[in-house]
Amino acid sequence: MQQSRLISGAWTGVRDDVRDGARGRGTRGRGARRWVPRAGVAAGALPWLASVAAAFTLAQLLLVVPGLGLGWDETVYVSQVSPQAPAAFFSAPRARGITLIVAPVAALTTSTGALRVYLALLSGAGLFLALWVWRRLLPAPVLAAAGALFASLWVTLFYGPSAMPNLWVAYGALAATGCLLRTARDPGDRRALAGLGAAVALAALMRPLDAVWLALPLAGAALLVRRHRIRPRRRLLLLVVLAAGLALGSAEWVVEAYVRYGGLFARLHRASEIQGSLGWYFAIDDHVRALSGRTLCRPCDVPWRHPATALWFFALPLLVAAGVWAAARSRHRTAVVLATVVGLALAAPYLFTVGYAAPRFLLPAYALLALPVAYGLVRLCVACGLVRVSRVRRGWRPAALVLVVVVVVGHLAVQYRVLEGVTGRVRADTVDYGRVAAALRAQGVRPPCVVTGTEAIRVAFRTGCASRQPSGHDASITRAELAAMGLRRPVAVLVAGGRQPPAYARGWRPHRLPELGRVTDYRAYLSPAATP
Known part of the structure; x- marks a missing residue:
């Protein structure tokens, strides 16, 4: 009975947003400026997020792990700690974060299957923890929907049990954004402050340059949040924690730059050469082609034979905009907008500065943009009466339910088909x-x-x-x-x-x-x- 109450109570935030929007109040008024956690919010989110993480892990174990050997990049990362063979050459763009993650298993056994299972379990736990940070910021159904949307992408499933850094950057970015919002709203939330530094350090340990693009919008948010919500000392503390996390996570990469490459700028220059000389490129079309199942599209001059695999990609900007609009007059506005801004900041360098495409590059952006998309979809489901938290005509429900089922099944079918081809x-x-x-x-x-x-x-x-x-x-x-x-x-x-x-x-x-x-x-x- 208690569990049922907690789950049903998770819809409270959505219901209140719908009512506020209908009345035209939104976040107006003096009382809306203060954010007070609701009792039972954390407990109510637990079954939702645990279910999504468990389903994500199970899908990896069933669909991806069996018989999957190491790829080219994975071999480089794993060879650094594996007793199976001498370490492969470690080029300038790479960071050793993922090597540290695989080390506990790779150093003990040469079994690729054991490594895959370990990474599948770990990536499921990572998804849960990254979403758990947001449990006091957004309603549990929104978080569960965001996690399900992100986890259902073939690229997320494929790289879940892979020894590659991009998914872990996504988790770090998702957690860091949530921790910044929590510590800005509640100065007494020391765990969120520590989590902010740790999440940025995780992203920097995996891919230092991605962490820079993560830290920039977060630093801007720390400076631009309304004065009545955060004091000047708190702003400075947030900036110091961001800088400390970035420096701590990047320390090994920077030290190695001076030891092996003659300096930080020399390593950056060499990394740019290996990546095809970073500059101004329009690579959106390359990423669209790569979604058909190409793990690396370089050069991406292949024909676009499967447009259906990119329909969700074209719908993503519209769904994000709809989610932001749906949250515009709710108390969740800041959280949704910041997730959108950080997601776009993480996508920009790969869409406009790299002259080729790999679907994994955009995983951090997808993880954050899933939040506004999920917010808009959950609000739509509430408005259509698929969830009984508002007064709507029941005549809408059958048609709306059929539409939702068709869209979800179609999306999953396309993602599974691509995943099957890649694996x-x-x-x-x-x-x-x-x-x-x-x-x-x-x-x-x-x-x-x-x-x-x-x-x-x-x-x-x-x-x-x-x-x-x-x-x-x-x-x-x-x-x-x-x-x-x-x-x-x-x-x-x-x-x-x-x-x-x-x-x-x-x-x-x-x-x-x-x-x-x-x-x-x-x-x-x-x-x-x-x-x-």
């Missing part, structure tokens, strides 16, 4: 890379060994070898050094597509390898030290 390709690649690694081991390529050339990183990791490249973004060795190394230990030079091996390997023993998807005519040239 299917990765599973096929997992089998192919395993066959290539087995073929190399059978030819005497065993640790300590080195693999270089086409798709060297993933092949080397599965073989237990070091991956080294004499050119490109991951250049870490010279051709002369590779030639000399081939006399002492097994070295495999991988070539494909009819290309000839480098001069130093032309006299080495050739061996044809199983093909890797689109990689055809795949061959290895094996040094004299590699003997079957």
Whole structure:
């Protein structure tokens, strides 16, 4: 009985907003300036958010985890702590945050399945905690809807159990925005103040430049919030906590910049080169194409064959605007608007400064923009009588319910279809890379060994070898050094597509390898030290 009361009470904020909007009062009036938490708000949110997080975790375990091997970027991050193979080259744009997250499992076992399960459970807990921060800011049904919308995207499901940093930046951004609002409204909320610094540090640990784009709108919000809501000392404290979180999370990346690259600006310049020289680009169309299931679209000059996969993307700006409009005269206005502003700030650099697309880049933006979208949709459901918290004609309910069911089922069907295609390709690649690694081991390529050339990183990791490249973004060795190394230990030079091996390997023993998807005519040239 008590549980039923708590769940039904979670609709109180929505009901009050509808009534305020109908009466034209909104946030006007002296009493609306003060925000007082309602008794039982936290407890009422628990079943909603726990259910969403549990469903998200279960969907990952069933749809994504089975048979999914490590991708190219994942291999780089995991190899830094895995005993399976020497660490791969760590390029300038990367940060070591995700490596720290996977370390407890990757350092103990080479099982990719165990790592996937661990990350699925952890990402479900992360979603719950990031939404839990907002439990005193927005009604529980809104938070649950926002979590469900975000978690239902194929890109969120795919990267939930992946050793990639973007989803964790999303959680950090979501939590940091909520913590800023809470500590601005309630100066005595010390947990929110500590959470603000920790969330920004998490984002900076994962991707320092993303954390800068996160901190900027949050700092602006700390300065622009009405004076009667926050005192000058409190504003300064919020700015100090933001700066401290950003500095703490970025410290390792900055120190490494001076140790390996000759300074912070040198590393930033190198990172820009690797990412295609950051500048002014219009990449929205690239992201639209990538939503059909391309985890990386670079260069993104492919035809747009599946428009249905991007319908939700085109609807997103309209739904966000509708959510902001719905909250404009409610006491939740500030929370909804700030979530929108921060989400747009996190999306802007990837839409207009990077000349290619990867759906994971926009995960932080999607996490925050899900809040205004959910707010507008929940208000619409209330207004249509799908939830009995306001007086509407019952005649609306059947038609509105059918429309909602059709839209939800259609959305989930499209997301599942794309997810199935992406995971299917990765599973096929997992089998192919395993066959290539087995073929190399059978030819005497065993640790300590080195693999270089086409798709060297993933092949080397599965073989237990070091991956080294004499050119490109991951250049870490010279051709002369590779030639000399081939006399002492097994070295495999991988070539494909009819290309000839480098001069130093032309006299080495050739061996044809199983093909890797689109990689055809795949061959290895094996040094004299590699003997079957």
